[in-house]
Amino acid sequence: MMEWDKQHQQKEQEIEGNGNGNGGVGFVKVMTDEQLETLRKQIAVYATICEQLVEMHKNLTAQQDLAGVRMGNLYCDPLMTSVGHKITARQRWTPTPVQLQILEQLFDQGNGTPSKQKIKEITSELSQHGQISETNVYNWFQNRRARSKRKQQNATSNNAESEVETEVDSPKDKKKGPQDQLLQSQQNTSAQRAEDLCFQNPEMSSDLHFLD
Amino acid sequence: MMEWDKQHQQKEQEIEGNGNGNGGVGFVKVMTDEQLETLRKQIAVYATICEQLVEMHKNLTAQQDLAGVRMGNLYCDPLMTSVGHKITARQRWTPTPVQLQILEQLFDQGNGTPSKQKIKEITSELSQHGQISETNVYNWFQNRRARSKRKQQNATSNNAESEVETEVDSPKDKKKGPQDQLLQSQQNTSAQRAEDLCFQNPEMSSDLHFLD
DNA sequence: CTTTTATGAATGAAGG
DNA sequence: CCTTCATTCATAAAAG
Numbered sequence: 374m375m376e377w378d379k380q381h382q383q384k385e386q387e388i389e390g391n392g393n394g395n396g397g398v399g400f401v402k403v404m405t406d407e408q409l410e411t412l413r414k415q416i417a418v419y420a421t422i423c424e425q426l427v428e429m430h431k432n433l434t435a436q437q438d439l440a441g442v443r444m445g446n447l448y449c450d451p452l453m454t455s456v457g458h459k460i461t462a463r464q465r466w467t468p469t470p471v472q473l474q475i476l477e478q479l480f481d482q483g484n485g486t487p488s489k490q491k492i493k494e495i496t497s498e499l500s501q502h503g504q505i506s507e508t509n510v511y512n513w514f515q516n517r518r519a520r521s522k523r524k525q526q527n528a529t530s531n532n533a534e535s536e537v538e539t540e541v542d543s544p545k546d547k548k549k550g551p552q553d554q555l556l557q558s559q560q561n562t563s564a565q566r567a568e569d570l571c572f573q574n575p576e577m578s579s580d581l582h583f584l585d
Numbered sequence: 586m587m588e589w590d591k592q593h594q595q596k597e598q599e600i601e602g603n604g605n606g607n608g609g610v611g612f613v614k615v616m617t618d619e620q621l622e623t624l625r626k627q628i629a630v631y632a633t634i635c636e637q638l639v640e641m642h643k644n645l646t647a648q649q650d651l652a653g654v655r656m657g658n659l660y661c662d663p664l665m666t667s668v669g670h671k672i673t674a675r676q677r678w679t680p681t682p683v684q685l686q687i688l689e690q691l692f693d694q695g696n697g698t699p700s701k702q703k704i705k706e707i708t709s710e711l712s713q714h715g716q717i718s719e720t721n722v723y724n725w726f727q728n729r730r731a732r733s734k735r736k737q738q739n740a741t742s743n744n745a746e747s748e749v750e751t752e753v754d755s756p757k758d759k760k761k762g763p764q765d766q767l768l769q770s771q772q773n774t775s776a777q778r779a780e781d782l783c784f785q786n787p788e789m790s791s792d793l794h795f796l797d
Numbered sequence: 798c799t800t801t802t803a804t805g806a807a808t809g810a811a812g813g
Numbered sequence: 814c815c816t817t818c819a820t821t822c823a824t825a826a827a828a829g
Contacts, residue, residue, distance in 0.1 A: 412624065418682040419628070465805050465824060508739060512806060519819070520804085677809055677820065724810060731815065732808080 468513070469503040476510075480517050487514045680725070681715040688722075692729055699726045 468476065479487075479495065487495070487510070496507045680688065691699075691707065699707070699722070708719045 414682070414685065416628065418686055421682045467805080467825065506739070509805080513804095515818080516804065516806085523819090679809080679821090721809080725808095727814075728808065728810085734815095 466505065466509045468505070468509075471502040472499045472505060475499060475502070476513055476517075480514065485518065487511070678717065678721045680717070680721075683714045684711045684717065687711060687714070688725055688729075692726065697730065699723070 475498070476495075492507050492510050492514075496505060496510050499505045499510065687710070688707075696703070704719050704722050708717055708722050711717045711722065
């Protein structure tokens with residue numbers, strides 16, 4: 374299944390020379406992450422709309438099938454499969470082993486409360502071992518705590534054994550249950566559908582791929 | 586409404602680096618004219634697809650009208666509303682793309698103060714595009730503002746490289762640059778129109794394209 | 798290469 | 814408002 378959001382490292386463009394010798398005040402077309410995110414959402418909206426329209430079409434077509442007025446195949450599914458290239462990948466921070474070790478250590482030291490100031494310090498410290506931002510640190514602690522908690526909670530359910538309320542998911546105490554997959558799918562498909570949504574417009578199919 | 590042409594100036598963007606010490610080699614997210622052009626085409630393609638689908642839908646609907654088997658208005662926003670009630674209903678509200686677009690639009694309109702009355706109106710409006718409550722709207726605005734703020738603060742602090750910590754966050758840089766407005770508006774317009782499109786709105790085709 | 802898992806990041810909601 | 818938490822989303826990494 375082609376992921377619409379497949380990773381695709383954004384190439385860092387060289388700022389082109391902007392030939393005007395005007396004191397070097399040339400503009401460059403720059404897009405922030407946020408702007409890209411906006412674009413992404415916009416496209417997602419289109420994808421959703423297209424999906425809805427297709428759905429409507431299918432319904433109508435189905436009706437017509439009953440009436441024996443089938444209009445013929447308007448879809449051409451397989452044609453568009455090569456579309457899935459992404460505008461940008463949302464790059465995500467990955468802690469270096471050293472950073473991770475330090476973080477883990479800090480976490481164990483019991484400071485369950487990484488205050489704002491503390492975060493700054495930690496970030497500063499860790500930045501000597503690799504790229505990192507305060508947000509990264511903040512998120513890390515958030516996640517660490519949440520997941521630690523959940524794990525413990527899961528382990529505790531060993532005693533009470535009170536039936537299926539929490540959906541005891543797996544024998545291997547995974548963190549992710551089948552439920553998640555289910556919920557998740559509804560979103561992902563909406564974004565992807567547009568890809569499959571191909572149409573018999575020649576002009577369209579040729580253009581419908583992203584920067585690569 | 587079409588403000589695509591309104592803003593063409595580029596804002597020079599901050600260096601995303603947070604790349605510390607490491608020689609201070611920051612990358613900038615740059616998008617070339619060519620890439621932007623590709624994007625435009627891409628979006629235009631979506632617009633075209635939507636148009637075509639609508640056209641088809643109209644045709645089909647017309648046919649069925651003749652047959653006297655009119656189905657009536659099909660449901661829009663199937664993403665959440667119809668699928669939503671499995672046995673395990675989702676406990677947390679998730680805005681549909683369309684709702685999100687509208688919310689973003691409202692947010693951008695600057696009214697930092699969504700009064701109680703306003704909330705009601707918005708909720709009422711949005712409820713046509715999916716389930717939503719006043720609390721949802723309220724929370725959304727709260728969160729949106731808070732996070733927007735934090736983001737700007739974070740983005741601003743990306744200037745230091747050779748020194749360690751510089752505790753800076755004074756500049757009141759606006760969250761959205763001109764470019765954003767550009768993207769925003771176009772996407773809002775499209776979303777709005779496309780929304781109407783969900784119910785066989787005959788006049789959608791006039792507005793559903795942008796980007797020349 | 799495709800599928801699965803681990804985990805960084807985003808976000809709706811609650812508390813103060 | 815701001816902070817915190819719980820849940821979900823998306824993707825890098827690992828497994829197949």
